[in-house]
Structure formats: structure tokens, C-alpha cells
Amino acid sequence: MSKVSYYTLEGLKKLKDELNQLRDVERPKASEAIAEARDKGDLSENAEYDAAKEAQGLLEMRIAKMEEVASNARVIDESQLDISKALVHSLVKIKNKTNGSEMTYKLVAQSEADIKTGKISVESPIGKGLLGKQVGDTAEISVPNGTMEFEVLEIWRE
Structure with missing residues (x-):
């Protein structure tokens, strides 16, 4: 069961702006970093590729958590x-x-x-x-x- 959080209009806007930044800017950057690392050769010995994949995983977890919070957010009158x-x-x-x-x-x-x-x-x-x-x-x-x-x-x- 998800937890409802109460926000001001300003607080909810800030949350959604940060979420959009992560989805629209940071996610494509993570994909580019993986593509660049993949182009450098053998993936089994490519620490840069492993680091980029791990960073992408952490980013996706953060996005999922923020999406859950935003979907359960309520603005207080x-x-x-x-x-x-x-x-x-x-x-x-x-x-x-x-x-x-x-x-x-x-x-x-x-x-x-x-x-x-x-x-x-x-x-x-x-x-x-x-x-x-x-x-x-x-x-x-x-x-x-x-x-x-x-x-x-x-x-x-x-």
C-alpha cells in the first residue's frame, strides 16, 4: 500500500520538475554513457560500462520512487x-x-x-x-x- 504525502502547490511543482529533469535529461545522458562505454570494446573487462550500467540502475530506481511519491501526492487546500x-x-x-x-x-x-x-x-x-x-x-x-x-x-x- 502506498503512502499519501501532502504538499503545497509549490512543493508538488518542485517534485514534478525534478522528476521531469531526471526523465528528460538524466535518463538520456545515462543511455549515452552506456553506448559510449559499449563502443570501447570487450564488455566483460569494461569497468566504464559496468559503472554506467550501475548508474543507470540507480537512476531508474530513483525515478520509480519519485513517480510513486508523485502519484500519491495530494495538494492541501x-x-x-x-x-x-x-x-x-x-x-x-x-x-x-x-x-x-x-x-x-x-x-x-x-x-x-x-x-x-x-x-x-x-x-x-x-x-x-x-x-x-x-x-x-x-x-x-x-x-x-x-x-x-x-x-x-x-x-x-x-
Whole structure:
């Protein structure tokens, strides 16, 4: 059974653009590399041919995986979401109850996650812990060295 992933329009467009790049540009390049290596002689002792075939196999696996993700992707109509709870595509400001530090994260699908820009996956420990929480709730999140507590300060949408 395939897993449904939720995207913004921008995130889905980025996914499809990357998939098209792989199919339309990278796949033909891989075929050319195999043809060039094949032209160099005996295939049984041709490391360049073996490397090109392996690269093509990895590329095809990546394309197949991305096609599966794209086929199961759903665009979220953010206007229909409950803004009182932390859900996919919510911006959530939290406070670490241990050290008092405050952080803001956007909860996104795993493929859109980018910690540098403050986007965390809803499948990450913090993302899972925040889902469904409301302002004022405490999220207890299990991490390798124990449990961390975060207070939800704000929830909003862009």
C-alpha cells in the first residue's frame, strides 16, 4: 500500500520538475554513457560500462520512487484546515521548557523537509509530537537521551 504525502502547490511543482529533469535529461545522458562505454570494446573487462550500467540502475530506481511519491501526492487546500491545531503546513512556535529557547517550525511532508529553512517533517519526532496540539499544550517528545517538553506558543498559516 502506498503512502499519501501532502504538499503545497509549490512543493508538488518542485517534485514534478525534478522528476521531469531526471526523465528528460538524466535518463538520456545515462543511455549515452552506456553506448559510449559499449563502443570501447570487450564488455566483460569494461569497468566504464559496468559503472554506467550501475548508474543507470540507480537512476531508474530513483525515478520509480519519485513517480510513486508523485502519484500519491495530494495538494492541501490550506483554507480548509483547522488553524487552532498544529497540522501539516502549520507554522508552530514552540518553547523548550528545559532551557527556555524558542523555535518556529513549519510542519511539512518528509520530502519537503529542510531544517535550514525551518521546515520539519511531520514524520520526525518533533513533528509527530506537535501534530494535533493547540496553543498552550505541552508536547512531550522522546529523543535518544530522554524526553523533551515543548510548549506550543503560537500556530498560524502563511
